[in-house]
Amino acid sequence: MNETLNTILKRRSCRIFKEDKIDKSILKEIIKAGTYAPSAMNQQPWHFTVISNKELLDKISFDTKEIAKNHPLEYIRGYATNEKFHIFYNAPSIILISHMENAYEPKVDCAAATENILLAATSFGIGSCWVEFVSYLFKKETEISKKYVEKLEIPSGYKPIHAIALGYSKLDNIPVPKHKENTVNFID
Numbered sequence: 001m002n003e004t005l006n007t008i009l010k011r012r013s014c015r016i017f018k019e020d021k022i023d024k025s026i027l028k029e030i031i032k033a034g035t036y037a038p039s040a041m042n043q044q045p046w047h048f049t050v051i052s053n054k055e056l057l058d059k060i061s062f063d064t065k066e067i068a069k070n071h072p073l074e075y076i077r078g079y080a081t082n083e084k085f086h087i088f089y090n091a092p093s094i095i096l097i098s099h100m101e102n103a104y105e106p107k108v109d110c111a112a113a114t115e116n117i118l119l120a121a122t123s124f125g126i127g128s129c130w131v132e133f134v135s136y137l138f139k140k141e142t143e144i145s146k147k148y149v150e151k152l153e154i155p156s157g158y159k160p161i162h163a164i165a166l167g168y169s170k171l172d173n174i175p176v177p178k179h180k181e182n183t184v185n186f187i188d
């Protein structure tokens with residue numbers, strides 16, 4: 001199998017991380033892969049914030065859970081009220097992805113960049129998990145969301161939408177989830 005396909009099939013969501021930090025030079029290479037994603041009209045409407053400060057990551061997790069405690073879905077409230085649940089699974093680094101609000105297809109473009117990052121991380125033997133949960137912190141503009149946007153130096157006109165947790169996996173093999181069948185038809 002070629003190397004690219006192998007990396008795509010190997011990528012799994014990792015939720016148990018070692019404490020070991022990721023070298024900054026590797027983080028930069030991983031983000032570069034994100035910036036090479038396609039984007040509508042080549043707007044590249046993304047901004048990446050790399051956070052590797054444990055205290056800050058714990059605080060973001062705590063504040064996000066506080067907001068999610070009022071979520072209409074019981075499933076989400078269940079995570080939010082679980083004291084053991086850390087939204088980034090105690091990963092040593094995260095990349096917070098913000099999209100340019102008045103771009104043409106910013107969420108789609110950021111999703112493409114995110115997948116590139118997940119695959120690049122996999123190629124370096126680094127575990128990753130797409131974390132949408134953090135979006136609860138930024139969905140509505142509140143005093144707390146404004147405080148974070150300022151503290152994290154998110155550029156004006158951009159809004160955080162999701163994050164990627166990154167670190168070295170504690171597990172050698174993460175089970176492959178069941179994949180749906182019959183999701184394709186060929187018209188010749």
Ligand SMILES: Cc1cc2nc3c(=O)[nH]c(=O)nc-3n(C[C@H](O)[C@H](O)[C@H](O)COP(=O)(O)O)c2cc1C
Nearest residue numbers: 011012013014015129130131132133134162176177
């Ligand atoms: C849009 C999106 C949002 C996600 N949000 C979360 C999340 O908040 N927390 C989490 O643990 N996993 C999250 N995931 C990861 C999915 O749960 C995971 O991709 C799925 O279960 C399939 O597993 P795999 O990534 O190992 O193939 C998200 C994935 C996507 C694409």
